[in-house]
Amino acid sequence: xxxxxxxxxxxxxxxxxxxxxxxxxxxxxxxxxxxxxxxxxxxxxxxxxxxxxxxxxxxxxxxxxxxxxxxxxxxxxxxxxxxxxxxxxxxxxxxxxxxxxxxxxxxxxxxxxxxxxxxxxxxxxxxxxxxxxxxxxxxxxxxxxxxxxxxxxxxxxxxxxxxxxxxxxxxxxxxxxxxxxxxxxxxxxxxxxxxxxxxxxxxxxxxxxxxxxxxxxxxxxxxxxxxxxxxxxxxxxxxxxxxxxxxxxxxxxxxxxxxxxxxx
Amino acid sequence: xxxxxxxxxxxxxxxxxxxxxxxxxxxxxxxxxxxxxxxxxxxxxxxxxxxxxxxxxxxxxxxxxxxxxxxxxxxxxxxxxxxxxxxxxxxxxxxxxxxxxxxxxxxxxxxxxxxxxxxxxxxxxxxxxxxxxxxxxxxxxxxxxxxxxxxxxxxxxxxxxxxxxxxxxxxxxxxxxxxxxxxxxxxxxxxxxxxxxxxxxxxxxxxxxxxxxxxxxxxxxxxxxxxxxxxxxxxxxxxxxxxxxxxxxxxxxxxxxxxxxxxxxxxxxxxxxxxxxxxxxxxxxxxxxxxxxxxxxxxxxxxxxxxxxxxxxxxxxxxxxxxxxxxxxxxxxxxxxxxxxxxxxxxxxxxxxxxxxxxxxxxxxxxxxxxxxxxxxxxxxxxxxxxxxxxxxxxxxxxxxxxxxxxxxxxxxxxxxxxxxxxxxxxxxxxxxxxxxxxxxxxxxxxxxxxxxxxxxxxxxxxxxxxxxxxxxxxxxxxxxxxxxxxxxxxxxxxxxxxxxxxxxxxxxxxxxxxxxxxxxxxxxx
Numbered sequence: 073x074x075x076x077x078x079x080x081x082x083x084x085x086x087x088x089x090x091x092x093x094x095x096x097x098x099x100x101x102x103x104x105x106x107x108x109x110x111x112x113x114x115x116x117x118x119x120x121x122x123x124x125x126x127x128x129x130x131x132x133x134x135x136x137x138x139x140x141x142x143x144x145x146x147x148x149x150x151x152x153x154x155x156x157x158x159x160x161x162x163x164x165x166x167x168x169x170x171x172x173x174x175x176x177x178x179x180x181x182x183x184x185x186x187x188x189x190x191x192x193x194x195x196x197x198x199x200x201x202x203x204x205x206x207x208x209x210x211x212x213x214x215x216x217x218x219x220x221x222x223x224x225x226x227x228x229x230x231x232x233x234x235x236x237x238x239x240x241x242x243x244x245x246x247x248x249x250x251x252x253x254x255x256x257x258x259x260x261x262x263x264x265x266x267x268x269x270x271x272x273x274x275x276x277x278x279x280x281x282x283x284x285x286x287x288x289x290x291x292x293x294x295x296x297x298x299x300x301x302x303x304x305x306x307x308x309x310x311x312x313x314x315x316x317x318x319x320x321x322x323x324x325x326x327x328x329x330x331x332x333x334x335x336x
Numbered sequence: 337x338x339x340x341x342x343x344x345x346x347x348x349x350x351x352x353x354x355x356x357x358x359x360x361x362x363x364x365x366x367x368x369x370x371x372x373x374x375x376x377x378x379x380x381x382x383x384x385x386x387x388x389x390x391x392x393x394x395x396x397x398x399x400x401x402x403x404x405x406x407x408x409x410x411x412x413x414x415x416x417x418x419x420x421x422x423x424x425x426x427x428x429x430x431x432x433x434x435x436x437x438x439x440x441x442x443x444x445x446x447x448x449x450x451x452x453x454x455x456x457x458x459x460x461x462x463x464x465x466x467x468x469x470x471x472x473x474x475x476x477x478x479x480x481x482x483x484x485x486x487x488x489x490x491x492x493x494x495x496x497x498x499x500x501x502x503x504x505x506x507x508x509x510x511x512x513x514x515x516x517x518x519x520x521x522x523x524x525x526x527x528x529x530x531x532x533x534x535x536x537x538x539x540x541x542x543x544x545x546x547x548x549x550x551x552x553x554x555x556x557x558x559x560x561x562x563x564x565x566x567x568x569x570x571x572x573x574x575x576x577x578x579x580x581x582x583x584x585x586x587x588x589x590x591x592x593x594x595x596x597x598x599x600x601x602x603x604x605x606x607x608x609x610x611x612x613x614x615x616x617x618x619x620x621x622x623x624x625x626x627x628x629x630x631x632x633x634x635x636x637x638x639x640x641x642x643x644x645x646x647x648x649x650x651x652x653x654x655x656x657x658x659x660x661x662x663x664x665x666x667x668x669x670x671x672x673x674x675x676x677x678x679x680x681x682x683x684x685x686x687x688x689x690x691x692x693x694x695x696x697x698x699x700x701x702x703x704x705x706x707x708x709x710x711x712x713x714x715x716x717x718x719x720x721x722x723x724x725x726x727x728x729x730x731x732x733x734x735x736x737x738x739x740x741x742x743x744x745x746x747x748x749x750x751x752x753x754x755x756x757x758x759x760x761x762x763x764x765x766x767x768x769x770x771x772x773x774x775x776x777x778x779x780x781x782x783x784x785x786x787x788x789x790x791x792x793x794x795x796x797x798x799x800x801x802x803x804x805x806x807x808x809x810x811x812x813x814x815x816x817x818x819x820x821x822x823x824x825x826x827x828x829x830x831x832x833x834x835x836x837x838x839x840x841x842x843x844x845x846x847x848x849x850x851x852x853x854x855x856x857x858x859x860x861x862x
Contacts, residue, residue: 229454231450231452231454232454232457234421234441234450235448235454236456237420237421237440237441237442238419238420238441238442238446238448239447239467239468239471239515239519240443240472241442241467242440249467250456253458254456
């Protein structure tokens with residue numbers, strides 16, 4: 073009877089998840105922090121960070137990665153918004169099929185898709201490099217932009233659009249004054265969902281540029297993978313810097329979103 | 337009695353109506369007289385179904401017109417055609433004499449108040465109301481002045497900078513109204529604006545809307561399914577059903593002189609009975625003859641009779657005394673009518689026993705069963721407990737006669753098939769072989785099926801056809817049903833069985849009930 077009661081309590085059911093979170097999220101994060109601020113022998117130091125800021129190449133890679141991520145996000149937004157808008161508003165007979173077709177590539181592992189892209193570029197003798205990198209990133213992350221925007225647009229009350237028309241707004245004004253401001257939450261989710269993975273990616277850049285272009289993610293990967301145990305602390309510091317950047321974007325993003333909603 | 341419920345007496349209401357009557361414009365151009373003209377408008381959807389079918393309506397400047405009907409009757413479609421959100425398939429819509437049928441909504445001088453308010457959630461109250469003015473690029477002083485004025489009109493003066501999400505339903509609706517009237521539209525369209533509010537709030541808003549209408553002088557076209565709302569607010573009511581206009585008239589006309597059973601049934605409570613117009617001013621129903629005031633229905637013609645439950649006088653009689661009390665006997669009557677409420681005179685009376693009695697707040701609602709098996713709904717301030725023997729009478733002017741649209745028989749066009757069956761209603765039916773004798777295979781015939789002889793089955797698959805109970809009308813001692821078959825044809829059925837609106841039924845007709853005649857005969861008759 074007592075055993076039964078234990079399993080009946082909802083708190084009990086939460087324990088496995090708490091354990092999971094501690095083991096696979098909290099603990100690794102703590103380890104990263106600890107490693108970032110210690111020497112391989114275990115004493116406290118800021119040397120790992122100094123090393124990063126003193127290496128021009130590393131700082132440049134960092135800035136370049138952010139630039140590439142921003143550019144990818146922008147291209148995805150410019151491509152994705154119209155797609156989402158058309159799917160959500162045009163009276164398509166099969167909007168669900170359209171939406172699924174956009175999501176379909178995600179059923180295949182992105183490494184396979186990237187490898188296929190490399191082969192395609194080779195087949196048409198298009199040189200790999202920065203262009204190929206941007207192409208690959210946009211190709212991989214476009215669905216992450218389309219889907220949240222499509223969701224917000226689709227859930228939007230159609231009578232708001234009618235109300236705007238009714239009050240004298242033409243199609244352009246309806247879009248700028250009602251649809252766009254109301255789709256800001258979707259745009260925000262899309263931006264975060266594209267920016268976060270692109271800023272830390274390394275596989276796509278390695279495959280599509282034949283390692284010619286190094287992104288910040290590759291830097292971290294190399295620190296852990298090729299540098300040996302000596303480099304783990306440096307790698308941890310780099311990871312922490314990236315985490316900070318991503319954390320900041322989502323923090324400012326949240327604020328921006330609220331402001332955007334009140335300003336527009 | 338109905339007017340008592342509204343809190344005004346009948347003469348008062350007439351007075352209010354006189355005051356509210358729009359000033360009739362006597363301009364030389366007759367087009368100026370009607371601000372909105374809807375001419376033979378039809379709206380057909382892609383699936384071929386009509387949302388509107390040949391609808392015509394003229395609205396005077398400053399009028400408060402309500403489009404009333406059950407859900408799916410096309411009232412909202414009509415409003416949306418006027419607003420420009422939907423384009424009529426046929427016919428045209430004129431505003432001040434100008435054709436606006438194809439004009440996009442943002443170029444029409446009309447504004448809409450939506451059912452769910454449709455306020456912009458990203459804008460505050462002020463910016464919502466200023467939305468239309470800002471698009472017109474007015475200077476900010478004018479915008480400020482007009483927004484404040486509009487918010488004052490709807491009683492939301494201090495809410496300018498509130499978030500619309502923080503407002504209650506009633507407040508949101510006020511903002512929605514302000515957002516529409518601030519543009520000073522020629523016509524204000526209101527699509528069930530009060531439907532989402534609770535009863536008390538709705539009543540308050542009704543009065544306020546009426547006030548606003550008087551104050552602003554804007555033409556209101558109002559859509560609702562709430563008949564009481566329509567009666568309270570409107571100068572004129574347009575009753576719609578299945579895309580067609582059933583009746584247009586003042587609230588009193590619509591209530592007192594319904595043109596058909598649907599209107600009588602939809603507006604207010606009513607007893608609808610089948611009767612016969614014996615001659616002018618004489619009608620028989622419930623196996624009794626009554627004096628009435630209607631003329632021009634011919635002699636011995638079948639009609640429907642509408643008796644409003646509040647128009648029926650009711651008094652108690654001693655059990656078993658019905659027989660002796662029969663006929664005009666003022667003395668016997670007054671014994672049991674101490675308040676002296678029941679009018680004296682040569683009125684036809686009928687008798688029954690109270691079956692149920694419900695207290696409705698202001699009045700009691702009784703169901704009275706007569707010895708002939710008719711049921712009447714009667715409303716009275718006095719309570720008559722179940723089992724009480726009662727007498728009833730109604731004044732001739734309160735009897736409303738309606739011409740019967742359908743009577744006794746369904747008429748279909750059929751075709752004789754080679755296998756000895758008859759094809760009609762897109763199904764094959766068995767008929768008596770002897771009835772087939774005069775006809776050749778392939779010949780077109782007229783098929784007649786009595787309302788009474790259509791059999792309805794609980795299981796839709798058991799019938800030759802299946803369909804749905806589309807409309808039902810209680811006729812005092814039986815139900816008159818309209819069954820819509822899955823192919824979209826209507827069959828009328830008289831039955832004593834109780835069915836509900838929307839019930840799925842199987843339809844069966846016995847061979848001997850299918851009556852065949854030559855098509856030419858029917859055409860000359862029709």
